[in-house]
Amino acid sequence: MExxxxxxxxxxxxxxxxxxxxxxxEAHEIKVYLAVEGxxxxxxxxxxxxxxxxxxxxxxxxxxxxxxxxxxxxxxFEDS
Numbered sequence: 001m002e003x004x005x006x007x008x009x010x011x012x013x014x015x016x017x018x019x020x021x022x023x024x025x026e027a028h029e030i031k032v033y034l035a036v037e038g039x040x041x042x043x044x045x046x047x048x049x050x051x052x053x054x055x056x057x058x059x060x061x062x063x064x065x066x067x068x069x070x071x072x073x074x075x076x077f078e079d080s
Contacts, residue, residue, distance in 0.1 A: 006033055006056040009065040018053035021069060024077065028068055030061045 009025075012018040015036065022032045035054040057065040071077065 004031075005059040007059045007062050008054045009057045009062055010055040010069050011052045012055055013053075014051055015053055018055055021055050021072065024072055025055070025057065025065055025068060028064070030065050030068070031058055032056065032065075 010021065012021055015034070018034050022034055025032045033056040035056055055065075055069075
């Protein structure tokens with residue numbers, strides 16, 4: 001079985017926001033892995049670059065993930 005290559009689709013400030021992005025991507029059938037710096041998670045840092053979460057997706061789904069994230073940041077998923 002061939003291993004998937006995971007790539008960073010976005011760097012999100014904080015785990016809560018990253019979980020929202022994860023849910024949105026998974027709703028669009030995109031596999032997601034959230035990567036948090038080990039030390040940051042251990043001591044609970046959520047500010048600055050140490051609080052960033054890498055939203056990882058399979059390389060073959062990167063373009064779709066980027067479009068969805070772009071639409072999210074543009075407010076296209078907000079209720080009217």
